[in-house]
Amino acid sequence: MATGDTYATVCGKTGKYKANSTYQQNVQSVTKYLFNEATFSGGNGFATRTEGTDPDRVYGLGICRGDTPDNVTCYECLSSASVEASTLCPDDKDATLFYDGCTVRFSDQDFLSFSFWPWYNEPEVVLNNTNTVNPAAVASSFDVLVDTLMNKTAEHAAAASDAPQKKVATGEALFDGSDPQTKIYSLAQCTPDLTYGGCKNCLRFVMDEMALTRVPGAQGQRVAGVRCNVRFEVYPFYIGEAMVRIEGTPAPSPAPSKSRLAAPPAPPNPASPPSKGGIKNKIWLVAVSVSLVLLLCCILLAIIWTQSRRLHKRILRSQSQEVFPPSTEEAIMLWRMEEGRSELSMFEFSQVIDATNNFSEGNKLGEGGFGRVYKRFERKVSSFAYGGGGHGGM
Numbered sequence: 062m063a064t065g066d067t068y069a070t071v072c073g074k075t076g077k078y079k080a081n082s083t084y085q086q087n088v089q090s091v092t093k094y095l096f097n098e099a100t101f102s103g104g105n106g107f108a109t110r111t112e113g114t115d116p117d118r119v120y121g122l123g124i125c126r127g128d129t130p131d132n133v134t135c136y137e138c139l140s141s142a143s144v145e146a147s148t149l150c151p152d153d154k155d156a157t158l159f160y161d162g163c164t165v166r167f168s169d170q171d172f173l174s175f176s177f178w179p180w181y182n183e184p185e186v187v188l189n190n191t192n193t194v195n196p197a198a199v200a201s202s203f204d205v206l207v208d209t210l211m212n213k214t215a216e217h218a219a220a221a222s223d224a225p226q227k228k229v230a231t232g233e234a235l236f237d238g239s240d241p242q243t244k245i246y247s248l249a250q251c252t253p254d255l256t257y258g259g260c261k262n263c264l265r266f267v268m269d270e271m272a273l274t275r276v277p278g279a280q281g282q283r284v285a286g287v288r289c290n291v292r293f294e295v296y297p298f299y300i301g302e303a304m305v306r307i308e309g310t311p312a313p314s315p316a317p318s319k320s321r322l323a324a325p326p327a328p329p330n331p332a333s334p335p336s337k338g339g340i341k342n343k344i345w346l347v348a349v350s351v352s353l354v355l356l357l358c359c360i361l362l363a364i365i366w367t368q369s370r371r372l373h374k375r376i377l378r379s380q381s382q383e384v385f386p387p388s389t390e391e392a393i394m395l396w397r398m399e400e401g402r403s404e405l406s407m408f409e410f411s412q413v414i415d416a417t418n419n420f421s422e423g424n425k426l427g428e429g430g431f432g433r434v435y436k437r438f439e440r441k442v443s444s445f446a447y448g449g450g451g452h453g454g455m
Contacts, residue, residue: 066161067145069186069285073155075169084154084169087113088121090169092146093248095123096139100132105227106163109173121167122287127218127229127250128299129162138163157184159285168288181284182263185275190281190294200237200278203283207274208292210234210247213263213305215291218249228253228260243280251289263289265355271401365446 078084091110098108107126113119123142125135142158142165150156153169166172166184175181194203210232217230234246253258267284268291276284283292291300 067142067149067158068161069159070149071157071159071184071186072150072153073157073168073170075153075155076150078154080152081111083117084119087117087119088146088167089143091119091121092123092139092143092165095121095165096136096143097256099125100136101121102178105137105253106199107227108131109254111173111340116169119167120171120173121165121174122252123163123165124250124252124287125163126161126248126299127227128231128248128301128304128322130300134301145294157287159186163286164285167370172287182266182288183285184287185267185270187270188283188285189274189276190279191276193278194236194238194243194280195277197278197331203236203243203278204224204240204275206236207235207247207275208244208268208303210245210307211249211268211271211291211293213307214247215249215261215268216303217259219250219264226253228255229302230304232301232307234307244291245295246297246299246303247291247305249289252287256289261290264291313382321341345398 078088094110094112095108098110099106106127106129108123111118111119113123123139125138129138131134136161140162142163145167146156146158146167149158151393155166157166158164172183176184194200213229216234217232218228221230228251232245232250234245234247236245238241249264251263255263256382263286267286267289271282271284272293274284281292281294284290285292304346385411
């Protein structure tokens with residue numbers, strides 16, 4: 062494993078520090094602590110450190126690749142980073158160096174306490190292998206297998222025991238669709254201080270970046286940050302046996318697609334998606350059902366309104382019959398006609414009602430060809446009679 066070669070360097074833009082300044086001394090103190098703590102004290106290839114006070118406070122992180130065989134190799138990688146930082150990012154307050162065997166960052170920004178993606182893992186770098194599998198027609202199938210292998214490798218890494226254990230996993234899969242057959246090797250790693258959920262989220266984010274930026278059928282790629290990283294190649298690049306294996310993978314049938322995101326595995330018995338015609342039929346049935354319900358409601362309201370009107374008329378007729386008994390209706394009607402046209406009428410109709418006590422049987426004298434005859438006594442007129450059913454006079 063080559064540990065002294067950087068494959069990416071990110072120099073920050075937060076400012077410069079002066080030679081022999083307090084900030085420079087804090088940088089040297091932090092980097093020294095990182096490679097000592099990561100290799101000799103903890104022994105898990107990871108350490109963080111904060112040194113000094115504002116405005117000269119320095120935050121640092123160092124992590125070695127999880128398959129590093131021994132502490133000496135890790136120490137050499139981290140110590141090389143502390144020396145080369147002043148050359149690769151001269152006097153920068155923020156610098157990140159990505160080596161094949163380790164990653165180091167120091168900064169005047171508190172990146173150790175970031176908890177929001179994607180800043181949690183920044184800075185990130187993406188490297189693509191421009192070589193692709195042959196024939197080109199199987200590129201899409203190859204990418205699907207890569208994504209499947211990376212997902213399984215990432216899950217295995219996230220499920221590793223919490224700190225101080227290393228959160229790393231390696232994988233291997235065989236792709237039968239290329240000529241010759243191609244073996245794929247994978248690696249996923251998080252810093253040991255991340256929880257299962259934190260590691261899984263970090264790896265999911267970098268794998269999304271990997272799928273979006275990958276050249277179709279690319280034979281290698283890596284996405285690295287300060288908290289997690291993923292990588293795959295078509296040659297062995299890690300030390301030790303694979304922790305995840307996908308043996309004898311058959312070549313899936315090519316399915317060209319514009320999207321490079323991995324397609325989820327198909328369920329055992331997928332349900333057929335509803336057709337557009339079926340959806341339209343459902344909408345039509347719902348519309349008809351709602352219309353019928355509304356129509357029935359209108360009919361019911363009309364029946365209630367009609368019955369209410371009839372009941373109202375019956376009540377009015379009943380009230381009218383209580384005021385004018387059925388036996389006197391004809392007399393009243395004739396009297397009103399007489400009152401409107403006869404020159405002999407001398408009394409108001411209301412006076413006659415009062416005089417006969419509403420045409421009571423007690424005031425009735427008899428009944429002849431002109432109808433019923435009633436009596437009345439008054440101070441000025443002793444009595445009078447009228448024919449309730451005739452054309453009348455006194």
